[in-house]
Amino acid sequence: MPELSGYLRQDGRKGIRNIVIVAYLVECAHHIAAEITLPLREQGVHLIGFPGCYPNTYAHRMMESISTHPNVGAVLLVSLGCESFARQQLADTIAASGRPVETLVIQEHGGTRSTIEKGRAWVEEVRQQLDKQQRVPMGIDELVVGTICGGSDATSGLTANPAIGHAFDSLVEQGAACIFEETGELIGCEQHLARRCVTPELGAEVVASIDKARECYDTLGHGSFANGNAEGELTTQEEKSMGAYAKSGFGALHGLIKPGDLPPRGGLYLLDVVPDGEVRFGFPNIVDNAEIGELIACGCHLILFSTGRGSVVGSAVSPVIKICGNPQTYENLSDDMDLNAGAILTDNVTLPDVGDQLLELVHETVSGTPTRSEGLCHQEFILTYKTFEPLGPGCLPGF
Amino acid sequence: MTSHLAVLRIHPNDNICVALHPMEAGTEIVCGSIQFVLAHDIRLGAKLALMPMTAGSTILKFGEPIGLLTDDVELGGYVHSHNLKSEYMQNA
Numbered sequence: 348m349p350e351l352s353g354y355l356r357q358d359g360r361k362g363i364r365n366i367v368i369v370a371y372l373v374e375c376a377h378h379i380a381a382e383i384t385l386p387l388r389e390q391g392v393h394l395i396g397f398p399g400c401y402p403n404t405y406a407h408r409m410m411e412s413i414s415t416h417p418n419v420g421a422v423l424l425v426s427l428g429c430e431s432f433a434r435q436q437l438a439d440t441i442a443a444s445g446r447p448v449e450t451l452v453i454q455e456h457g458g459t460r461s462t463i464e465k466g467r468a469w470v471e472e473v474r475q476q477l478d479k480q481q482r483v484p485m486g487i488d489e490l491v492v493g494t495i496c497g498g499s500d501a502t503s504g505l506t507a508n509p510a511i512g513h514a515f516d517s518l519v520e521q522g523a524a525c526i527f528e529e530t531g532e533l534i535g536c537e538q539h540l541a542r543r544c545v546t547p548e549l550g551a552e553v554v555a556s557i558d559k560a561r562e563c564y565d566t567l568g569h570g571s572f573a574n575g576n577a578e579g580e581l582t583t584q585e586e587k588s589m590g591a592y593a594k595s596g597f598g599a600l601h602g603l604i605k606p607g608d609l610p611p612r613g614g615l616y617l618l619d620v621v622p623d624g625e626v627r628f629g630f631p632n633i634v635d636n637a638e639i640g641e642l643i644a645c646g647c648h649l650i651l652f653s654t655g656r657g658s659v660v661g662s663a664v665s666p667v668i669k670i671c672g673n674p675q676t677y678e679n680l681s682d683d684m685d686l687n688a689g690a691i692l693t694d695n696v697t698l699p700d701v702g703d704q705l706l707e708l709v710h711e712t713v714s715g716t717p718t719r720s721e722g723l724c725h726q727e728f729i730l731t732y733k734t735f736e737p738l739g740p741g742c743l744p745g746f
Numbered sequence: 747m748t749s750h751l752a753v754l755r756i757h758p759n760d761n762i763c764v765a766l767h768p769m770e771a772g773t774e775i776v777c778g779s780i781q782f783v784l785a786h787d788i789r790l791g792a793k794l795a796l797m798p799m800t801a802g803s804t805i806l807k808f809g810e811p812i813g814l815l816t817d818d819v820e821l822g823g824y825v826h827s828h829n830l831k832s833e834y835m836q837n838a
Contacts, residue, residue, distance in 0.1 A: 500790075500791055501764060501790070501791025501792075501793075502790065502791055504808070505754065505756070505764065534834050535810070535811075535812075535834055536810075539810075561834065577826070577827050579791060580764075580765075580789055580790070580791030580792050580793065580826065581791075582793070582812070582813060582825070582826050582827050582830045582832075583812050583813040583830060583831070583832035583833075583834070584832050584834050585810070585811065585812045585813060585832060585833065585834050586807055586812035586813065589807065589808040589810050589812065590808070655791075673790065675768075675790065692766045692767075692790075
């Protein structure tokens, strides 16, 4: 495997991309931020944002975490002016991280046309500066990798998810931090997962987090189970869960984290994405990209995305590698897929073979080769309201 | 398509197997020592009963319970939303 490299940041972390993000701080600023980004999106300028006018601690933390993510080199904030978002606090956090940051307040900058012009000028200048930055050597033990599945079917649990599990086991062994998520998709796997925890206290926290997910979904009257899953021959939540669970591999579980928490060292981590307290603000994660955003807020440099039915999304900030479990879907959507794990069902290809191909793809992606979704300018991002309490005492054993 | 397998019993304790390809009614299926003929056209991923089972039986996949049968099913019968109910979720 070739040596890895990345962009060194002030906090010591290294990025595998050097993105400029343009962030709208309320939906009213979304159009202008998007217009600033659009002509520059193929030059590593991505759009993120928070639509709500009312403040939310979780959303603020997400915006801070993503704005100071190692893949991000500079940030332009676009504010309408009267929204509640604590824009100065966000700008201060970004500046303190050593990144160029500018805030444009539409109500103070002459409106739409003028703000777009000023924004593009700033982004183009900062883009030129960032393009001069050299990569430095980076170890696998500095890498944070997340995984998610979307548009699952019966093949996901047979091919793509176990292949990701294989890659996760290998990455963790080499010192990387690997994060899987969606406690709602682990309903039915609680006891397996508890047995893999490095301490009984962590096991209890994991079981509690999955119980919380079940209560939340019961209250809302829906699981994470979508009609598309049933068309893909998955019948029940627990069947989908067993297949989803395979993404985590076979290794020990080292910690439970929440959105915005960084893994304190290498190892396998579960990300609890279900809000704490009484059920508020609707569904925990309205769509896959909400979870991808949360993985990125936990420092993930790249995302391994398993799909059976066929998702085409990517993400702002961190590259998404798409692993297709279903050979028919791969034929239909091969332009969008990075890896055909469905070959396990059709060719003489084994699960470890596909896992090894995936590890090669991870290396190439870290080294700068664009993934399919990056090449197609998929830069999806969504952030909504949530409430979280701090981590329980047993969640990060040894810290 | 060079696979020699039509179905996969993922775990030895499983009482269903999973179709690895779409198949037509009348196809003869062999899964270890168990043989049956498909009654319906099926899609990739379809679950097929490896023995006759009665309503209330627990279906095992990956060696783990994935739900309870709401109807009797014959050897080779199709197991999905019409006859399998989650033990965990109201709507799954």
